[in-house]
Amino acid sequence: MSFDVGGRLKEIRASAGLSQRELAARSGVTHSLISLIEQNRNSPSVASLRKILDGIPMSMVNFFDEERVPRGKVFFEAGDLLDLTSRLHQVSGGSGEGRMSFRQVGDAKAHNLQILHESYEPGADTGVTMLKHDSHEGGVVLSGELEITVGDQIKILGPGDAYLFDSRTPHRFRNIGAARCEVVSACTPPYL
Amino acid sequence: MSFDVGGRLKEIRASAGLSQRELAARSGVTHSLISLIEQNRNSPSVASLRKILDGIPMSMVNFFDEERVPRGKVFFEAGDLLDLTSRLHQVSGGSGEGRMSFRQVGDAKAHNLQILHESYEPGADTGVTMLKHDSHEGGVVLSGELEITVGDQIKILGPGDAYLFDSRTPHRFRNIGAARCEVVSACTPPYL
DNA sequence: TTGCGCTGTTAAATATTCTGAGCAATGCTA
DNA sequence: TAGCATTGCTCAGAATATTTAACAGCGCAA
Missing domain, CATH: 1.10.260.40 (lambda repressor-like DNA-binding domains)
Incomplete structure (x- = not known):
């Protein structure tokens, strides 16, 4: 700091x-x-x-x-993560209900790798309009439960569970549980 | 403001x-x-x-x-422009000599259009390592003189002169005059 | 040398931020 | 209703930021 x-x-x-x-x-x-x-x-x-x-x-x-991102920086404290939440809200048009946050580690562009610490409050939803972008993404659920829709597959993941898919397939994330859900994810460029 | x-x-x-x-x-x-x-x-x-x-x-x-970029913002005062100079220096590896500045109008990504107000001090040079990126760019010289190299063509532009080319062609900008040179340019995505 | 114009720094006075304690309003439980 | 735990707001004084005015150093020209 x-x-x-x-x-x-x-x-x-x-x-x-x-x-x-x-x-x-x-x-x-x-x-x-x-x-x-x-x-x-x-x-x-x-x-x-x-x-x-x-x-x-x-x-x-x-x-x-x-x-x-102080050039060459390798370690990031929690407060150093870049909050992308507001930008993603612009993108998804606010259709998503409930609170969620997306905080990025370092300079994704510089490393060709975007790593996010995501948090979904109960009810949080990326929206009925499915997400689609020209990347690949995956992640691991840390706590809570997250319902992930990828194409015609639907799965509820809990702590320790993980996912990995081609982001061109329409996808959606929803916290249908009663507790906050935390996820660490990664995404290849372009990120959106 | x-x-x-x-x-x-x-x-x-x-x-x-x-x-x-x-x-x-x-x-x-x-x-x-x-x-x-x-x-x-x-x-x-x-x-x-x-x-x-x-x-x-x-x-x-x-x-x-x-x-x-306060959403929906249309007009920008001079101080509102986003200074990209330091980022470009990282990119070009500091090989460019002399001072130059690149200030962007609004949110290029949101509009799929990057408009820059560029300024080259005498001696400023984007460097021997030619620039190349997957875009198209053009601009108009406002004051001073600018030597522009695009592929095997070299041209010195003065006030009122302009340029437009495929950015995949290696290119370079140099202020070989004695006065500051100002340019307004535009670029299609991706910008770098 | 003296003097001028510039640089950045400093001390003391002033103006502002910041704290700590208390106030009023709301909602919830008994 | 009273009692308690919230919420956010206010005000006097302590701490800090900001101004004013002055200082010391440097380069340059007379």
């Missing part, structure tokens, strides 16, 4: 070719603030950081993007 | 099924702080926000990700 905010700011300010005072003028903050932040002597408020980034200009996402 | 930090926190806390007090306990901050932030009555420090997100858990990038 503990991403180096000060170092990051210094880095992007340098690559923008700006002095602390120049950036301060553009941003509407004082140069001392920038100095203190770059030395990690204080932790800027989101409001201040945004002002400063607007002077570069750079988005918040891009500022913290380095933090997402 | 002005992304709703409070609303966003409220939203993700709700979808995690946590009360202010529960999240506070996990995060190591007080529930009052979470209350104040959610009402946008203060702008949390980066340190505080990170603590709170660790209790979800969620990464900074993902927290601000919604800000990147």
Whole structure:
């Protein structure tokens, strides 16, 4: 953890070719603030950081993007996983009921391998509109129960059970149990 | 601009099924702080926000990700463009000399169209190792001069000049002039 | 050398965030 | 109804971020 905010700011300010005072003028903050932040002597408020980034200009996402997958990173704490939930909701059109989350390990593109830690609350459902994409995927159920539909096959998997199939076959995941269901899965590119 | 930090926190806390007090306990901050932030009555420090997100858990990038392309967004201010420069440097292996920047308009994937605002400082070069990818790309030079190599053709373009080619043909961009060169380009998927 | 303009840093004053304790409202059980 | 456990909100004071103003170092020109 503990991403180096000060170092990051210094880095992007340098690559923008700006002095602390120049950036301060553009941003509407004082140069001392920038100095203190770059030395990690204080932790800027989101409001201040945004002002400063607007002077570069750079988005918040891009500022913290380095933090997402620090090049060559091998180990990831729980908080480091990238939450894809909202994106998948856009894709499935919100037809899926119940809460579920999909959190990705590292940079899938860079490694040509997407590994997800998935969680399905009771009732969670990827939706009647079956999923289809040009990949292969598999996984292992850790806890709870998950009903998986692949083509014309339906199976309920419990802890220790696993699956592996061609993602071009229409598929669907549903937690029909009373407990949360957790799964670790993998997928070959393209991911969707 | 002005992304709703409070609303966003409220939203993700709700979808995690946590009360202010529960999240506070996990995060190591007080529930009052979470209350104040959610009402946008203060702008949390980066340190505080990170603590709170660790209790979800969620990464900074993902927290601000919604800000990147607010669904259905049509207009983008300069600061809204997504800076891809660092990613491209990883790709080209840093062989390119001189500074250049590539800033993307909106969500290329969602629209199947990548539009970039590119900037090449004098001497900037995409590198001797020619670029190749499975797309088509084109663009218009706004200012300065740019030497473009496509296959065995070499051409120097100035303001108003344009290009369009199959990206599978090895290509390279170089600013051999004395002034900064700006280009607006477009690319079909996949982008790299 | 002196002086100017720039760089980044620092101390003290000010403004803001953050904490800790308490409040009101809701829902549930007896 | 009372009693208890939730929920989220408020406010005074402690802790921290931010500003203001000044300092020290460097390069360059007179």
